[in-house]
Amino acid sequence: MDKFVFIFGPQAVGKMTVGEELAKMTDLKLFHNHMAIEMLEPLYGFTPEMWRLTSLIRNEIFDSFANSDAYGLIFTKVWNLSSEKENEGIERLFQKFESKGCDVYFVELEADTEERLQRNRSSHRLEQKPTKRNTAKSEKNLLSTAESLRLNTEKGEIKRPNYIRINNTFMSAEDVAKQVKKQFNL
Secondary structure (H helix, E strand, C coil), X not given: CCEEEEEECCCCCXXXXXXXXXXXHCCCEEEECHHHHHHHXXXXXCCHHHXXXXXXXXHHHHHXXXXXXXXXXXXXXXXXXXXXXXXXXXXXXXXXXXXXXXEEEEEEEECCHHHHHHHCCCHHHHHHCHHHCCHHHHHHHXXXXXXXXXXXXXXXXXXXXXXXXXXXXXXXXXXXXXXXXXXXXX
């Protein structure tokens, strides 16, 4: 595999939708964070076993892609930057791909909270992510994590060359994907 594109940012910022648009314009494949969650949650609920299996499935897919001839993979995730454990896991993920000679690209999205609350209720999001259909619960989580967790980086925090931060409050997912494609020559 040649390229690993990591799209991160807070809930309902547009990671999956930007990933979908980027996949349409490139030969990259999209593996958004909720693909494994939505498969397992109906069976296990949000339990430790569900999270264990989610991690196992993701890692198997990452290993398979890292060892494949595929052009590349897009992965989307809310990255809790305030968690040392999560930061270490993300670093291991990058090393998995870099050790195979893949270029790793960081796409950080940010948007105003009011815009994210609107996107949280979008039909496409709710169609793709059944666990978000209880919008009162997901909105409460969106607002509480905005207060308690750090879901966007601080200026200069990511020092890697293949990094872009985009405030997409007033941008379409297609325009964001075009900017990412152009920035990284994907």
